[in-house]
Amino acid sequence: MKLSNKVALVTGGSRGIGRAVCLLLAAQGAYVAVNYRSSRPQAEEVVAEIEAAGGKAIAVAGDVASPADAVAMVERTIAELGGLHILVNNAGVAKDVLIFNMEPDDWRSVMETNFGGVFNCTKAALSHFMSQxxxxxxxxxxxxxxxxWVGQSNYAASKGAINAFTRTAAVELARFGIRVNSVLPGFAPTDLVAGLVEKGGKGIKKQLPMRDFARIEDVASTIAFLAGPDSSYMTGSALTVDGGGSAQLGIGRPD
Incomplete structure (x- = not known):
């Protein structure tokens, strides 16, 4: 299998895209650390499913917004699974509010989790990655x-920061044999965009060239590709999984 003898840490791995990633990486042979912040039962369900299929996994608690938690997550993964080769920074939150109505905490909490989590966990893994x-x-x-998108200034800014960080980290870390890439999902049925999809789902689908939302598995398979040997010459890349939505001009289309 492609990821035999590899160990992966997936943040926000208890549900949604993170859950699908954990299951797919395990199916490809990786040992998986399933990170969660508050949903321990769901994380343990993912671990149980992996183990039932003959794989190996552990549930790892931690808030990615905390640098200390990020270090502890990495250390526990290495100690209990025997190493670390793949880090999937997936944990994220959304607090959709118009800029005029946005409170400082609405901005801060989204940035600290979404972008802060990427920085904290990447930095926590670097010493180990660089040494090997x-x-x-x-x-x-x-x-x-x-x-x-209306109401998503904090979320969009946090993701824009991730994209810039990905490019810079890729340039800095290539000489150590470390690859850094990103995946840019469009509309997929996750908790983060559930409200948006439910309210405007039909209208949004009409504007997508492929006329449908992404499946969680579509995003997970792209992440697994970037985590594995088939993308060994890719770093600093941003792969969109959006049904062609970002490729077109404007937000409407002729019937």
Missing amino acids: REGVVVNVSSVMGERG
Whole structure:
């Protein structure tokens, strides 16, 4: 299997895209640390599913917004699974508010978790990655980081920061054998965009060239590709998984 003898840490791995990533990496042979902040039962369900399929996994508590927690997560993964080769920075939150109505905490909490989590966990893994001259970081960003949407200034800014960080980290870390890439999902049925999809789902689908939302598995398979050997010459890349939405001009289309 492609990821045999590899160890992966997936932040926000208890549900949504993170859960799908954990299951897919495990199916490809990796040992997986399933990170969660508050949803321990769900994380343990993911671990149980991986183990039932013959894989190996552990549930790892930690808030990615905390630098100390990030270090502890990495250390526990290495101690209990025997190493670390892949870091998937997936954990994220959304607090959609118009700029005029946005409170400082609405801005701060989204930035600290979404972008802060990417920075904290990447930095926590670097000493280990650099010492073994090998490591892969996959950051889960969003097409919102390249475009804009009403009520998502904080979320879009956090994802834009991730995209810029990904490029810079890739340049800095290539000489140590560390690759850093990002995945930019469009509309996929996750908790973060559930309200948006439910309210305007039909209208949004009509504006997508592929006329449908992404499946969680579509995003997970792109992340697994970047985490594995088939993308060994890719770093600093941002792959969109959005049904062509960001490729077109404007927001409407003729019937």
